[in-house]
Amino acid sequence: KRHLFWETQPVGKYQDDAGEGPIEPAQPVSEVRQEPYNLPSTYEWSTCDLADEHTMKEVYTLLTNNYVEDDDNMFRFDYSVSFLRWALTLPGYFPSWHIGVRAKTSKKLVAFITGIPAKIRTHDTVVPMAEINFLCVHKKLRSKRLAPVLIKEVTRRVHLEDMWQAAYTAGVVLPTPIATCQYWHRPLNPKKLIDVGFSRLAPRMTMSRTIKLYRLPEEPATPGFRPMERRDVVAVTKLLQTYLAQFQVAPHFSEDDVEYLLLPIDNVINSFVVENSETHEITDFASFYTLPSTIIGNKNYSLLKAAYSYYNVATSMPLLQLMNDALVIAKQRGYDVFNALDVMQNESFLKELKFGPGDGQLHYYLYNYRLRAPLKPTEMGLVLL
Numbered sequence: 001k002r003h004l005f006w007e008t009q010p011v012g013k014y015q016d017d018a019g020e021g022p023i024e025p026a027q028p029v030s031e032v033r034q035e036p037y038n039l040p041s042t043y044e045w046s047t048c049d050l051a052d053e054h055t056m057k058e059v060y061t062l063l064t065n066n067y068v069e070d071d072d073n074m075f076r077f078d079y080s081v082s083f084l085r086w087a088l089t090l091p092g093y094f095p096s097w098h099i100g101v102r103a104k105t106s107k108k109l110v111a112f113i114t115g116i117p118a119k120i121r122t123h124d125t126v127v128p129m130a131e132i133n134f135l136c137v138h139k140k141l142r143s144k145r146l147a148p149v150l151i152k153e154v155t156r157r158v159h160l161e162d163m164w165q166a167a168y169t170a171g172v173v174l175p176t177p178i179a180t181c182q183y184w185h186r187p188l189n190p191k192k193l194i195d196v197g198f199s200r201l202a203p204r205m206t207m208s209r210t211i212k213l214y215r216l217p218e219e220p221a222t223p224g225f226r227p228m229e230r231r232d233v234v235a236v237t238k239l240l241q242t243y244l245a246q247f248q249v250a251p252h253f254s255e256d257d258v259e260y261l262l263l264p265i266d267n268v269i270n271s272f273v274v275e276n277s278e279t280h281e282i283t284d285f286a287s288f289y290t291l292p293s294t295i296i297g298n299k300n301y302s303l304l305k306a307a308y309s310y311y312n313v314a315t316s317m318p319l320l321q322l323m324n325d326a327l328v329i330a331k332q333r334g335y336d337v338f339n340a341l342d343v344m345q346n347e348s349f350l351k352e353l354k355f356g357p358g359d360g361q362l363h364y365y366l367y368n369y370r371l372r373a374p375l376k377p378t379e380m381g382l383v384l385l
């Protein structure tokens with residue numbers, strides 16, 4: 001399929017002969033285009049100040065009504081205001097990278113795209129990158145070729161901050177995935193999932209048999225499994241840095257990153273540690289983020305409460321046991337389903353903990369950075385929100 005826009009971007013093929021690294025060289029910031037790209041005449045750029053409650057509410061409303069749906073258009077991501085604030089206003093973020101498009105007359109927010117700064121390690125090189133996310137065009141403005149303009153504008157604003165690489169994911173295939181991952185789902189409330197059409201009753205299975213199949217203990221099995229606290233930041237950072245070192249692409253987390261990104265926030269990020277009762281050593285870490293989905297057009301339910309596996313490190317037990325404890329807590333806290341990608345070492349627990357394969361794939365991309373070869377999911381250590 002011809003990609004009129006993507007063929008103009010540095011997202012090219014692999015080149016195992018050439019080294020790994022930027023496809024195009026950085027430019028002097030003074031040479032970066034100073035003026036915003038052109039929009040259709042009735043629309044205007046509008047940088048969204050997410051510290052402002054009203055603007056944040058406008059962003060929430062645009063996304064909850066117009067963001068990503070599953071392939072059967074039965075569910076749509078419903079990122080909460082507190083989640084968006086957490087995900088997008090991290091220390092060192094650039095307000096100018098929260099880009100909106102408004103209709104000139106009504107001032108209605110009709111499109112959005114974001115970037116946040118991150119340090120991503122690819123093999124042995126730590127590269128400052130922009131993580132691009134939340135590209136959204138109002139349903140009524142689709143196929144007006146707005147998405148390419150939003151992408152060019154966020155790229156321009158990233159360049160203005162002297163940053164020349166980016167990372168993003170998508171459910172669609174574009175030039176040129178660096179990894180293609182499968183997503184998996186572990187039912188926690190199988191009856192609701194079947195009622196809303198997320199899951200189907202397996203052949204020759206009754207509902208009561210299905211409920212029994214997915215039943216979980218009331219409490220985690222591991223003594224010392226508890227919510228992460230600020231005092232755990234140093235130990236968790238060490239655990240994560242050591243664990244993530246094995247993957248070809250992974251975030252390069254500092255203690256400040258861990259403190260901001262992984263300390264628990266109700267209904268946003270859930271994180272846990274295992275503390276050895278004798279040595280008080282932190283030996284394991286588990287985390288999942290909260291991303292509900294609107295259930296489109298179901299008469300009994302309006303919201304699917306989903307947990308998404310984030311970063312997990314087990315050193316004192318099999319990852320399987322740690323993840324089972326995470327499932328137990330997610331069930332306790334009222335989640336309907338626990339989702340995971342087959343990245344990192346997740347394959348080691350997916351089948352055994354009764355995850356079922358999802359009906360789609362998530363593709364990872366790098367902008368202006370060539371790898372020698374695509375990665376296997378087990379070589380991918382980056383989880384985007």
Ligand SMILES: COc1cccc(CC(=N)NC(=O)c2cccnc2OC2CCNCC2)c1
Nearest residue numbers: 068069070075076077171183293339340384385
């Ligand atoms: C259940 O409600 C849905 C609402 C919209 C889309 C999908 C399917 C889908 N596209 N799922 C994923 O992309 C996905 C499945 C498992 C884990 N992470 C995921 O995506 C994350 C990471 C990328 N940004 C969205 C959230 C499901």
